[in-house]
Amino acid sequence: MRRHTRVKDLLNSTNTLHEVNAKGWVRTFRNNQFIALNDGSTIHNIQCVVDFENTPEETLKRITTGAAVSVTGDLVESKGAGQKYEIQVRKLEILGDSDAEKFPMQPKKHSLEFLRENAHLRVRTNAFGAIMRVRSVLAFAVHHYFQQKGFVYVNTPIITGADAEGAGEMFQVTALPLDNLPKNEEGNIDYKKDFFGQHTNLTVSGQLEGETFAMALGQIYTFGPTFRAENSNTSRHLAEFWMIEPEVAFNNLDDNMDLAEDFIQYVIKYAMDHCADDLKFLEGRLLEEEKSKPQAERSEMALLEKLNFVLENNFKRVSYTEAIDILRDCTPNKKKKFQYLINEWGADLQSEHERYLVEKHFKSPVILFDYPANIKAFYMRLNEDGKTVRAMDILFPGIGEIVGGSQREERFDVLVEKMKALGIDEEELWWYLDTRKFGSAVHSGFGLGFERLVLFVTGMTNIRDVIAFPRTPQNADF
Numbered sequence: 001m002r003r004h005t006r007v008k009d010l011l012n013s014t015n016t017l018h019e020v021n022a023k024g025w026v027r028t029f030r031n032n033q034f035i036a037l038n039d040g041s042t043i044h045n046i047q048c049v050v051d052f053e054n055t056p057e058e059t060l061k062r063i064t065t066g067a068a069v070s071v072t073g074d075l076v077e078s079k080g081a082g083q084k085y086e087i088q089v090r091k092l093e094i095l096g097d098s099d100a101e102k103f104p105m106q107p108k109k110h111s112l113e114f115l116r117e118n119a120h121l122r123v124r125t126n127a128f129g130a131i132m133r134v135r136s137v138l139a140f141a142v143h144h145y146f147q148q149k150g151f152v153y154v155n156t157p158i159i160t161g162a163d164a165e166g167a168g169e170m171f172q173v174t175a176l177p178l179d180n181l182p183k184n185e186e187g188n189i190d191y192k193k194d195f196f197g198q199h200t201n202l203t204v205s206g207q208l209e210g211e212t213f214a215m216a217l218g219q220i221y222t223f224g225p226t227f228r229a230e231n232s233n234t235s236r237h238l239a240e241f242w243m244i245e246p247e248v249a250f251n252n253l254d255d256n257m258d259l260a261e262d263f264i265q266y267v268i269k270y271a272m273d274h275c276a277d278d279l280k281f282l283e284g285r286l287l288e289e290e291k292s293k294p295q296a297e298r299s300e301m302a303l304l305e306k307l308n309f310v311l312e313n314n315f316k317r318v319s320y321t322e323a324i325d326i327l328r329d330c331t332p333n334k335k336k337k338f339q340y341l342i343n344e345w346g347a348d349l350q351s352e353h354e355r356y357l358v359e360k361h362f363k364s365p366v367i368l369f370d371y372p373a374n375i376k377a378f379y380m381r382l383n384e385d386g387k388t389v390r391a392m393d394i395l396f397p398g399i400g401e402i403v404g405g406s407q408r409e410e411r412f413d414v415l416v417e418k419m420k421a422l423g424i425d426e427e428e429l430w431w432y433l434d435t436r437k438f439g440s441a442v443h444s445g446f447g448l449g450f451e452r453l454v455l456f457v458t459g460m461t462n463i464r465d466v467i468a469f470p471r472t473p474q475n476a477d478f
């Protein structure tokens with residue numbers, strides 16, 4: 001028999017066709033005659049009209065929600081509303097039965113919590129099928145953007161001995177059985193020797209390694225899994241997430257902002273061009289959800305409008321100092337009361353402040369730059385004022401921080417002094433310091449959390465819903 005054709009291609013066919021074969025999973029079966037078949041290629045089901053008079057009763061009974069079936073017949077014009085074609089089935093084969101009583105994904109509205117407990121099956125629903133296709137297209141767009149610009153894709157290590165950046169947030173890696181870990185003289189487990197006699201962790205970022213490659217290849221990007229022992233339950237943090245980290249030699253902070261903005265706009269546009277049906281579906285789903293909210297809490301823009309807004313408007317670039325003035329001005333008792341008051345220059349912004357700036361004040365994505373040195377990482381370039389660093393965070397509506405980046409400190413002496421002040425071991429980072437000894441130059445880069453991007457593009461609100469199998473505390477079984 002001929003190979004089966006994907007439903008998406010059948011629905012996009014320019015003409016009717018004789019003898020096609022489709023394989024997929026039954027969504028619904030109406031009136032003992034109409035199968036809504038989905039094969040994951042598109043949000044749309046194809047209607048398959050079963051010749052029930054000539055199909056054995058036994059077979060008809062087995063056409064249940066979730067069953068895998070193969071249908072063969074003609075692709076004909078459909079009289080039904082909203083569909084161009086349907087399959088007039090001549091031959092129907094049940095490939096895999098599904099006990100409809102027990103199948104958890106019956107076509108009705110499920111809570112997202114329920115679906116999360118069924119991460120292996122939720123992708124059979126319209127919403128998760130759409131989210132996963134959008135995620136896949138966005139991942140391709142990431143590579144497309146950087147590759148067409150001549151960036152080199154670098155895979156930085158997942159297991160690493162360096163922990164200067166993420167102390168306290170790192171998962172340790174051990175190669176030894178847990179009951180046989182090396183002990184020190186006091187008899188306590190010596191975690192410094194758990195990886196074949198060396199201490200290692202799962203990476204929290206590939207930046208430091210990436211920098212060394214940028215200082216040879218010019219422009220590089222990483223795109224891989226990143227791990228943080230975030231022992232808290234927020235809707236924006238995962239213990240395992242994917243990060244995109246470009247790093248560019250000879251780029252300063254302004255170039256870095258330009259790159260980040262251009263990149264984000266490009267991938268969003270790419271998703272809009274290649275996932276129109278899925279995004280339209282997700283927008284409709286959100287509009288339904290909004291109806292149940294009080295007027296004041298409803299979002300001002302529908303999903304596609306929100307995405308278009310990001311494409312058509314420059315991100316607002318605001319210094320940390322300006323942002324603090326704005327926040328001070330509106331507290332207390334003026335426009336807005338924060339749980340955590342910002343009174344002083346130097347305080348770190350909490351997500352309530354970030355969201356206020358983006359959602360209420362600027363009503364636009366915001367790039368905040370020139371943060372106080374003491375609230376940012378050691379490797380960021382110190383400004384001439386001696387108090388601020390060339391850091392930038394990009395803040396998005398509904399998300400908060402989506403990007404963290406900076407121009408890196410390229411001056412050996414300044415970097416070493418900074419490390420000393422923070423108690424960071426120079427010996428451990430000897431290889432990193434080498435880039436400042438041999439041909440150092442201005443360079444910059446950023447990290448973008450891929451799931452936060454997918455959140456924004458799909459309009460979802462919990463990060464657990466945009467990754468296949470979310471890793472969070474108490475959630476690592478499968």
Ligand code: ATP
Nearest residue numbers: 228230236237238241401402403404447448449452
């Ligand atoms: P946050 O303030 O939200 O905790 P961060 O400042 O700790 O983020 P960075 O170290 O700047 O994060 O990492 C770069 C980007 O990686 C962030 O801007 C964000 O998009 C993403 N990110 C960081 N931590 C997580 C996480 N636990 N889960 C998902 N994405 C994350």
Ligand code: MG
Nearest residue numbers: 169228230237
């Ligand atoms: Mg964090």
Ligand code: MG
Nearest residue numbers: 393401403404
């Ligand atoms: Mg942050």
Ligand code: MG
Nearest residue numbers: 393401403404
């Ligand atoms: Mg950050």
